[in-house]
Amino acid sequence: MDIIIIGCGKVGEALAEQLNEQGNNITVIDTDAKKLNEVSSKCDVMGVTGNGATHLVQQEAGIEHADLMIAVTGSDELNLLCCLIAKKAGNCKTIARVRSPQYSSEAPFLKDELGLAMVINPEQAAAAEIARVLRFPSAMKIDTFCRGRVELIKLRLPENCPLVGLAVKELSSKLGCDVLVCTIERGDDAYIANGNTVFEERDVISIIASPKKANDFFRKINYKSKSVKDAMIVGGGEIGHYLCDILVNDGVSVKIIEKDAERSDELCAQWGNAVTVINGDASDQEVLLEEGLQQAGAFVALTNLDEENILLSLFARSEGNAKLVTKINRIDFEDVIKHLDLDTIIYPKSITSDTIVRYVRSLKNAQGSNVEQLHQVIKGKIEAAEFIIRDSSAVTEEPLMKLKLKDGILVAAILRDKKVVIPRGSDVIKPGDMVVIVSADSELHDITDILR
Amino acid sequence: MNYRMITYILGWILIFEAIFMTVPAITAVCYGESAIVWFAVTAAICLAIGLLLTKIKKPQDKKLYSRDGYVIVSLSWIVLSVFGALPFFLSGEIPSYIDALFETVSGFTTTGASILSDVEKLSKSMLIWRSFTHWVGGMGVLVFIMAFVRLSGAQNMHIMKAESPGPSVSKLVPRVKTTALLLYAIYFVLTLAEFILLIAGGMTPFEALNTSFATAGTGGFGIYNTSLGGFSAYIQIVVIVFMLLFSVNFNSYFFLIKGKIKDALTSEVCIFFAIVAVSITVIAFNIRSMVGDLGEAFLDSSFAVSSIISTTGFSTVDFNPWPELSRTILVLLMFIGACAGSTGGGIKVSRIIILFKSLGKELLVMIHPNQVKKVKLGGRPVDHETVRSVSVFIVAYLLLFVASMVLISFDEHDLITNFTAVAATVNNIGPGLELVGPTANFGFFSVLSKIVLIFDMLAGRLELFPMLLLFTPATWKK
Numbered sequence: 001m002d003i004i005i006i007g008c009g010k011v012g013e014a015l016a017e018q019l020n021e022q023g024n025n026i027t028v029i030d031t032d033a034k035k036l037n038e039v040s041s042k043c044d045v046m047g048v049t050g051n052g053a054t055h056l057v058q059q060e061a062g063i064e065h066a067d068l069m070i071a072v073t074g075s076d077e078l079n080l081l082c083c084l085i086a087k088k089a090g091n092c093k094t095i096a097r098v099r100s101p102q103y104s105s106e107a108p109f110l111k112d113e114l115g116l117a118m119v120i121n122p123e124q125a126a127a128a129e130i131a132r133v134l135r136f137p138s139a140m141k142i143d144t145f146c147r148g149r150v151e152l153i154k155l156r157l158p159e160n161c162p163l164v165g166l167a168v169k170e171l172s173s174k175l176g177c178d179v180l181v182c183t184i185e186r187g188d189d190a191y192i193a194n195g196n197t198v199f200e201e202r203d204v205i206s207i208i209a210s211p212k213k214a215n216d217f218f219r220k221i222n223y224k225s226k227s228v229k230d231a232m233i234v235g236g237g238e239i240g241h242y243l244c245d246i247l248v249n250d251g252v253s254v255k256i257i258e259k260d261a262e263r264s265d266e267l268c269a270q271w272g273n274a275v276t277v278i279n280g281d282a283s284d285q286e287v288l289l290e291e292g293l294q295q296a297g298a299f300v301a302l303t304n305l306d307e308e309n310i311l312l313s314l315f316a317r318s319e320g321n322a323k324l325v326t327k328i329n330r331i332d333f334e335d336v337i338k339h340l341d342l343d344t345i346i347y348p349k350s351i352t353s354d355t356i357v358r359y360v361r362s363l364k365n366a367q368g369s370n371v372e373q374l375h376q377v378i379k380g381k382i383e384a385a386e387f388i389i390r391d392s393s394a395v396t397e398e399p400l401m402k403l404k405l406k407d408g409i410l411v412a413a414i415l416r417d418k419k420v421v422i423p424r425g426s427d428v429i430k431p432g433d434m435v436v437i438v439s440a441d442s443e444l445h446d447i448t449d450i451l452r
Numbered sequence: 453m454n455y456r457m458i459t460y461i462l463g464w465i466l467i468f469e470a471i472f473m474t475v476p477a478i479t480a481v482c483y484g485e486s487a488i489v490w491f492a493v494t495a496a497i498c499l500a501i502g503l504l505l506t507k508i509k510k511p512q513d514k515k516l517y518s519r520d521g522y523v524i525v526s527l528s529w530i531v532l533s534v535f536g537a538l539p540f541f542l543s544g545e546i547p548s549y550i551d552a553l554f555e556t557v558s559g560f561t562t563t564g565a566s567i568l569s570d571v572e573k574l575s576k577s578m579l580i581w582r583s584f585t586h587w588v589g590g591m592g593v594l595v596f597i598m599a600f601v602r603l604s605g606a607q608n609m610h611i612m613k614a615e616s617p618g619p620s621v622s623k624l625v626p627r628v629k630t631t632a633l634l635l636y637a638i639y640f641v642l643t644l645a646e647f648i649l650l651i652a653g654g655m656t657p658f659e660a661l662n663t664s665f666a667t668a669g670t671g672g673f674g675i676y677n678t679s680l681g682g683f684s685a686y687i688q689i690v691v692i693v694f695m696l697l698f699s700v701n702f703n704s705y706f707f708l709i710k711g712k713i714k715d716a717l718t719s720e721v722c723i724f725f726a727i728v729a730v731s732i733t734v735i736a737f738n739i740r741s742m743v744g745d746l747g748e749a750f751l752d753s754s755f756a757v758s759s760i761i762s763t764t765g766f767s768t769v770d771f772n773p774w775p776e777l778s779r780t781i782l783v784l785l786m787f788i789g790a791c792a793g794s795t796g797g798g799i800k801v802s803r804i805i806i807l808f809k810s811l812g813k814e815l816l817v818m819i820h821p822n823q824v825k826k827v828k829l830g831g832r833p834v835d836h837e838t839v840r841s842v843s844v845f846i847v848a849y850l851l852l853f854v855a856s857m858v859l860i861s862f863d864e865h866d867l868i869t870n871f872t873a874v875a876a877t878v879n880n881i882g883p884g885l886e887l888v889g890p891t892a893n894f895g896f897f898s899v900l901s902k903i904v905l906i907f908d909m910l911a912g913r914l915e916l917f918p919m920l921l922l923f924t925p926a927t928w929k930k
C-alpha cells in the first residue's frame with residue numbers, strides 16, 4: 001500500500017518504521033528536513049519537506065495514488081486540515097491524531113462529516129489501557145479478542161510461584177487449568193512456548209483464556225485477581241484526566257497529585273468530590289507518604305518526565321504493595337526499562353502507532369478471512385491476530401494435528417457458539433469460527449498463511 | 453565498520469561480475485573465438501570467490517552506517533576492475549596487467565581512455581566486454597545489485613548516495629529497490645532505442661550494440677581506430693542525440709513518463725542545453741574556415757561538444773588541430789560535465805550552478821553585511837549542507853587535480869598533454885588534447901602515471917569522496 005505520513009515526530013517515525021517493514025511504500029512529510037533525513041537513513045522511506053496541509057506538498061508526495069494518509073503532527077487543527085485536503089486532493093482513507101478533549105469528544109461527528117477513517121487520541125487510548133490493567137492488577141498487560149470473550153494476559157511469575165519447575169504440558173494435569181501458554185520471555189529471549197518448556201522464576205509469560213478461566217488460573221497460582229479499589233495518580237495531564245473519567249465510572253476512589261495550582265483547580269471543578277485533588281509536588285517523598293502511598297492499591301505515574309515517573313514508581317515499589325503503572329514517552333529505552341520490575345509500562349506513542357498499524361493491516365486484505373484484531377505480544381517479534389473464518393478453506397478441513405503449520409505458529413483459541421475452546425490436536429476449525437493465532441511471523445494476512 | 457557485511461556485498465559483486473561475463477562469452481561463441489576460455493576462467497574465479505563470501509555464512513549484523521556505504525562502494529569498484537581486467541591479461545591481448553587494468557577501469561568508470569594504439573586488433577568478444585563495462589558502469593553496479601539482492605532498505609540508501617553522481621540524491625519512489633529498478637528500466641529502454649535507430653542507419657548489429665553500450669554509459673570506447681569517423685551523418689546525429697539524452701538527469705525522464713513536463717524541465721536541464729547550444733554555435737563558426745561548409749562545421753562541432761560535455765569521448769574528426777578558441781571551449785566543457793543523476797561525469801551542471809549562485813550570494817553579503825540570502829535551485833532553497841559539500845567538492849577536486857598533474861609530469865610530457873590527460877580521466881571523458889588527443893592514446897605513460905590516472909578515473913566516477921575516504925585513516929579506526 002502507498003501510505004503518506006504527515007508529521008515526523010516519535011509517532012510518525014515509529015509508524016514509518018513499522019509500516020515500512022510490513023511492505024508498504026511510505027512517504028513522510030515534515031517541515032523539518034533534518035528529521036526527514038534521520039528517518040530516511042533509518043528505514044527505506046521517502047521524505048518530502050514542506051507543510052503537509054498544502055495541496056502542492058501533498059501532490060509532491062503522490063497523494064493521487066496514495067491509499068492512506070496519516071496525520072500525526074503536534075497540532076490537532078493541522079491534522080484535521082491535512083485530512084480534509086487529502087480527501088479532496090486524492091481519494092484516500094485518512095487518519096488523524098486528535099488529542100484535545102474538546103475535539104476528541106466529537107470524534108464520531110468528525111469521522112462521519114469529514115470522512116475520516118479513524119480519529120485516534122493517544123492519551124485516551126493510553127488511559128483506557130491503564131484502566132483495563134487496573135481492573136486486573138495481577139497482569140502486566142491485557143489485550144482482548146473476540147469482543148472481549150478471549151483475553152491475552154501477560155504476567156510475571158513471582159518468586160515461590162507454584163508454576164515454577166512445572167512444564168507447560170503439565171499445567172492441566174497438575175493444576176487443572178484450561179489456559180494456553182503462548183509465549184515466554186526470559187531475560188532478552190522471547191519464544192513461543194511448547195509443551196516441554198519448564199517455567200522458571202521471574203519469567204514473563206503470556207496466556208490466552210476466557211476471562212473466567214483466567215481468573216481461575218490466577219487463583220490457583222496464588223495471585224490476587226480483584227480489581228483495584230483505590231488509585232493514586234501523579235500528574236494531572238490529559239491522560240490523568242481521561243483516566244479519572246474512566247476510574248470514577250468504575251467506582252474506584254481516585255487521588256490525583258498535581259503540581260500546578262491552576263490545573264488542580266480545573267481538575268477539582270471537573271469532578272467535585274468524586275476525585276481527591278492534591279496540589280503538591282510528588283517528587284517530595286513526604287507528600288506521597290502523607291497521602292497514603294503505603295496503603296494505595298495502585299500507583300500511576302503520569303508526569304511529563306520519563307525519569308521522574310520511573311523514580312516515583314521505584315519509590316512506590318519500595319514503600320508499599322501497590323500495583324504500579326508507569327508512563328514512558330520515549331520508546332528507545334524499552335529494553336532497559338523492561339528489566340526494572342515496574343509491573344506495567346505504558347507507552348502512549350506505541351499505543352498510537354500500534355492502533356494505526358493494526359488498522360492498516362486490516363485494510364490490506366478486505367476480503368476472505370482477514371485479520372480482525374491484532375495485538376503485539378512481544379514487540380516486533382510475536383503477535384496475536386484474530387481471524388473470522390468465513391468460508392471453508394485448506395485450514396477448515398482437517399484436525400489441527402494434521403495441518404502442516406509453519407514454524408512459530410500457534411492456534412491459540414477458537415470461539416464457537418460463544419464458547420471458547422482452547423484447541424487440542426484433534427480439534428477442527430470450522431467456517432463461522434473466530435480463531436486467535438499467535439505467530440512469530442508478522443506477514444500473516446489471511447488465515448491460510450498459517451500453512452506451510 | 454561492519455567488515456563481514458562489506459565482504460558479503462563484495463561477494464555479490466563478484467557473482468554479478470561472473471554473470472556479466474556471459475555477454476562477451478556469448479559473443480565469443482557467435483564468432484567462434486577462442487577467447488571464451490578466458491572469460492570462462494575469470495567467471496569461474498569470480499563465482500568461486502563470490503559464493504565463498506556470500507553463501508558460507510550470512511552476516512548476522514546487517515547494519516551499515518554511512519562510512520560502510522562509502523567503503524563498500526569504492527572497494528566494489530576496485531574489485532570489479534581488478535577481476536574485470538583478467539580476460540584481457542590472461543588472453544594476452546593486452547600483455548601488461550597494468551594496461552589491462554587501465555582499460556577496464558576506463559571502461560567501468562565510463563571514461564573511454566584507451567592504452568591501445570590499434571583497437572581493431574582485439575577480438576570481438578574483448579571489444580564487446582570493453583563496451584559492456586561502460587554500460588554496467590554507467591548506471592552504477594551497486595544500484596543494479598540493490599535491485600536484485602535483498603538488503604534492508606535504509607542501508608541501501610547509504611550505498612546509493614555514495615555511488616550516484618550529483619550533489620544530492622533523491623528517490624523517485626519510496627523504496628530504494630523500486631527506484632533502482634525504475635532507473636535501470638529507463639536506462640535499458642533508451643539503450644534499446646539507440647540500438648534500433650543505429651541498425652536502421654545501416655550499422656551491423658555488432659557495431660550498433662557496441663556503440664549503444666558506449667553511448668548509454670557515456671563511455672566512448674570505439675571499436676575502430678577512427679572511433680566513429682567515417683560513419684554516415686545519420687549515424688552521427690543519432691549518436692549526438694543519445695549522448696545528450698544520457699547526460700540528462702534521469703529523474704527528468706521519470707517525470708516525463710508521469711506527464712509532469714514542468715518538473716522534468718529543471719533549471720539544470722535547461723542550462724545544460726543552453727550551454728550545449730551556445731558552444732556548438734561558437735565552435736561551428738570558429739572552425740568554418742577549416743571545414744569549409746557551414747553545415748558540416750555544425751555537424752562536427754555538435755558531435756565534439758556533445759561528446760565532451762556528456763563526457764562520452766567519441767570522436768568523428770580530430771579536434772586537436774582546431775583553433776585555440778574551440779579547443780579552449782572544449783576544455784572548459786570537460787570540467788562542466790553532464791547533469792547530476794545522469795550517467796555522465798565531470799563536475800556536473802547543478803554543482804556549477806550552485807557554485808555561481810553562492811558566489812553571487814557571498815558578493816551580495818559583502819555589500820549588505822546583514823542581508824539574509826539563500827541559494828535557490830529551481831525556486832527551492834538549497835540547504836546549507838549541500839552548498840558546503842559542493843564547495844568542499846571543488847576544493848577536493850582541485851587538490852586531486854593538482855596532485856595528479858605533478859605526479860604525471862615526472863614523465864616529462866608537455867603541459868597541455870598532462871593537463872588534458874588528467875582532465876579527461878577525472879571527468880571520465882577519454883580523449884584530451886595534443887598527445888592524448890582523439891586520434892592518440894594513453895599507452896605511452898609510465899606505470900606510475902597510469903596508476904595515478906586509474907585512481908583519477910575511479911575518484912572521478914565516484915565523485916571523489918568514496919575514494920578519498922579509503923585513504924583517510926579515520927575510516928579504518930574503530
